[in-house]
Amino acid sequence: MNISYNWLKELIDFDLPATELAENLTRIGLAVDGVHPAGDDFVFDIDLTSNRPDCLSHLGVAREIGVFRRQPLAKEPAVDPSPASIPYPSALAGDVVKIEDPELCYRFTARIIREVKIGPSPKWLIDRLETIVERSINNVADITNYVMHELGQPMHAFDLDKLSENRIVVRTARPGETIQTLDEVERKLDSSMLAICDAVRPVAVAGVMGGFDSGITENTRNVLLEVAYFDRRSIRRTSRKLNLTTEASYRFERGADIMNLQRASDRAADLIGLLAGGEPGEFVDVFPTPLTPNEVQSKDISAAVKRLTGIEVYAKECVQILAALGIAEKEPAVFVSPSWRHDIAIEEDLVEEVARHVGYDKITNELPPAYGAGEYQATEPQELAIRQVLVDSGFDEAVNYSFIDTKYDEIYETVPGLVDERIENRFVEIRDPVIEGAVRMRPTLLPGLVDAIRLNFNQQNKNLRLFELGKAFGAANSEDGLPNERELFALAITGSEISENRAMPGRELDFYDAKGAVESALETAGYLDLSFAAADVKHLRSGQSASILVSGKSVGTIGRLNEEIAGNYKFRQPVYVAEIDLQTVLSERPDPVRYAPLPRYPSVVRDVSFEVNRYTTFDSIRNAIAEEGIELCRGVSFVDVYEGKGERSLTIRIEYRSDERTLIQDEVDQVHASLVRVVEERVKIKQRI
């Protein structure tokens, strides 16, 4: 909001340079974002919080200045609401103004001003409005705008002769009613919207914008000046529905000063008389719904200030500050909020008023007394370890939006147990996305990673390793209606190994690089019982896909992205992805670390190759050996797979060791030969000689 320094000075006589005033206003909570010179004036750009509509005017800001300068406002006329004080003849309300919805329109004043001459405003008025970046229209429109910026009360001037039967009905719109507003837009009204109507039709959207047809033109002679108070929620609702925010709606939806209507009307009428030659006529004030001021109990305001802020302020000073703000101590321990404040309801509100005027800078810096030990979330150290081991092995951490397109719904398989296939709408969907199409709360992290791969391909980055930790979502038939949320871990790799600061890429990445990353992540987190079982997975290429098992329980999938998805992305190199239900994995206790005594005798190793086809697995050979349970056999490791000339052979290394003695060659050869025979029989393969 723009506030003029000179204008403030008309409302309160204070002696403070503009920059110092700005600092003081910021200090008390009226944040001045900038002070800009404008001729012989300064404009303050003030960013007000939504609870302070009372400061959306020069009067409101002047009032705050009065509090911290301990000065009264200049020339503020006493507002006496008695009818006798009304300086203009009053008419019978019901004839001119009828409020049909007193719960939406609390108070409505109308003043008739006859024989006005519409024309340009005088220079001082134009200048004043231009200073606060408002455009001049004509004298009467400018005056209503001027008074709003001065006193905070929005108002509207109608051309009286364009109002059917020269009267006003305040009512909700009827179905099908429309109005062309001042901005020349035809707007459909509905029965939730309050309208200012004449005898026949709406002539203004109450508190938002006047109608075009009944507006002031250069031919207007007689004016009806509306100054009213509307229900805040009703104005907000209407403004949102019409997608129309105006200076008026902005103030009304935050709350105007219901006791300030007459003063504002008087001020405008005076100015119209002065500048447009009008002759003020009847004044009508219909006030069906009074607002009871809030009463706030505070037995010991000084103690309350001390309790919440730690600052010592004498009760007398507290009361002084509150009184200057218009918050009167009606009787001991009871404070009454003024009609312009809608935000004073409890003692804590009083404390804030006192504290901000004493100054938050008077509050000391203290640390709370010592307390128990801090702690990370239970699984955080494991998650951190996973992140670190992946980063150390060349992965970059990605973070994607939680909402994705629905087109991925049927393409990707989700981790076990997250999405309940029995539920009809098994995914979570959001209404009104801001990114086109992104209405699905992601049931998998993979589409985000694959999209990221495409983005990087487009930037000529072909060698990528990405991972993400984050939540995925699935609908649930839960008691509280809340969906499943599950922390997942996913990764995607493509291209070749790369070295830091060296341009030449190395070996091409494959399935086993992805698998290795999964292994190191889960092992780092403390889970050693991992296995991978060939499995068909919707989004993975058949024959290069597996489910991932931790302690025999399926927790995710790994493999090469299938041709269909890769084709849609126009990927020309294989992409390998994995996704794991990390939350489920981490909910299990990690495998304990146990020391094994170091071997006292050397081990002997023997390599052996078998002729295999693509269905004979390394695991089946290893298991056959393990099942044999030979004491001297201490381990089986993978050496190599050789393929060529229609042959495929798998070489493994078997380690033999005794805890009692150094093994001799003959003994090892014997055991080894018998193990090879076992493998041949059990797995039905032949040793390759």
Added chain:
Amino acid sequence: MSEENRQIDKIGEAFEQEFGRFADLKLDSIGIGDAEAFLREVGELKVKHTGKKSAIAEAKKLIGKVSPEERGAFGQQVQSIESTMTSQIAEAETRLKAFIAKAKTESERLDVTIPGRRARTGHLHPMTIVRQKIEDIFVSMGYAIEDDREIENDYYNFDALNIPEGHPARESQDTFYTTDGLALRSQTSTVQIRAMERRGAPIRILAPGRVFRRDTPDMTHTPMFHQLEGLCVDKGITMAHLKGTVTEWLQRLFGKDTKTRFRPSYFPFTEPSAEFDFSCFVCHGTGKVEGQRCRPCKGSGWIELGGSGMVHPNVLRACNIDPTVYSGFAFGFGLERMAALMYSIDDIRHMYDNDVRFLEQFR
């Protein structure tokens, strides 16, 4: 001159003839292979001319046979020839060896500026880095890290936070709703409520997490971002503790000379409320860097960071904590903004593009 004298001279002449080209050998234009061949040849000539079976060795045997009166002169002659040969050979060997050693050194000279050999290291996301730094500080101050649901019902996202029906924050204009009418949490304060329900008072927690607001992406907004909120509820907690705590962690993050500033503000879930700023870590509050307007603080010397205040009694009551016994403070701010400040990121949308050229800049 005797026959012997002439023989000795012949030995000298024969040596000169064969070795002459090595005596004034030009090394400028030869390669390491030539030098090694020369060295071998010199070695062979050394054996031939000064070895046990050489002519000079034979001649030495004659010394005893020469008449005593001529023996001295003869011996001198033999020795002179021999020493000439040995020194010439030694000199040639030394030169050649030095040449070879130098050439070898040169041929194996390394370019020590070529980058070291190591696999490419990956990078944590800037959100993770900043979050961890701040979490570490708060854990050391006795806070427990908490997170909770990202999709919430209205009670946790609004009601319990004293945001009544009809409040602008509740409108779908600002908040994402699911088709089932649930809210994507619009602030991590939801975690405060659930944590207070679970743990009761006293409590000290720090809640970092994703939040969602219906902002169209631009340079300073994304529809999803991260917030970090702190909450401390105990007997006798005041705004002084809020100021002290916020100042402490900002000083630990940005240095001991960091100052903070609290300005009155408004949030439905705190009363009194304050926004907090800290003195710019680039210009140290002066607003200028080398005479130019400081960028992170836009020349003001202050960086606006977040909101804070004393927990509203309605919020405490919603969590069954008696506001007449306990009081507490809460504060919160956006992690993207923090990271943008710390790393001078001009467009926070980069945070969610996952462009490796962006990600690899953070360590």
